[in-house]
Amino acid sequence: MGNPMKIRAASKDGITEVKVLMSHEMETGFRKDASGAPIPAWFISEVTAKLGDKVVMEAQWGPSVSKNPFLAFKIKGGKAGDKVTITWVDSKGDTRTDTATVT
């Protein structure tokens, strides 16, 4: 289980803007270590976003999303006090879920 995500969710004029900063190496599999051995790929491959209990977005990522991925998106609806939940799964099967309260 990786480090916690930083999630900000703010509601304005009926739209909830969510910003997420994840903590992950996002290793491409194309790099080599100091001894010349290839470093195996290791990256977040799936991301799910929920408002309350409802899935609003599902993302599939490859290794060319930057290290410590940043993600921003907008949900129709949502109000202060609602919960936004983000879950990621990486290529090793590790997973992490964090929740933020909409402000």
Added chain:
Amino acid sequence: MTFEPLSRRRLLTRAGALGLLATIGTLVTPRLVLAAWNKAAFESKTLPETYKLMGAEGATESGDVQILASDIAENGAVVPVQAVSKLPDTTQISFLVEKNPNMLAALFDIGPDMVPDVTTRIKMGQTSNVVVLVKAGGKYFTATKEIKVTLGGCGG
């Protein structure tokens, strides 16, 4: 107190703990309502092949799709890109980098509760066209922008 009941109790405790873990597992696991990870598309090495594997052959350029990014990226490892679609019934937004080893960087399946406006950061090995591919009303539309990279994001 004999050895047997103790070991039985321990066994039951362990079984209980395992059961609890399993329950937490099912609660935490996201309910995947949409497609599984498209391995073939993420690993394909040409743009036409990637389009084909995404079912996006025949995608057309559209002024209603916008890609917002700066013209020059100082660091190819972290290139901020934003995609906005003004097309009704937008269900998918993808970012593709033409000159990366694998074109497809990220794909977002969005439900009707989303504003079709997604921002992320991607790696670019070199100066390249970046394509935003949008699925709207079952058809695919694109917007393309060249981003100049002064420091590569891969292999470093």
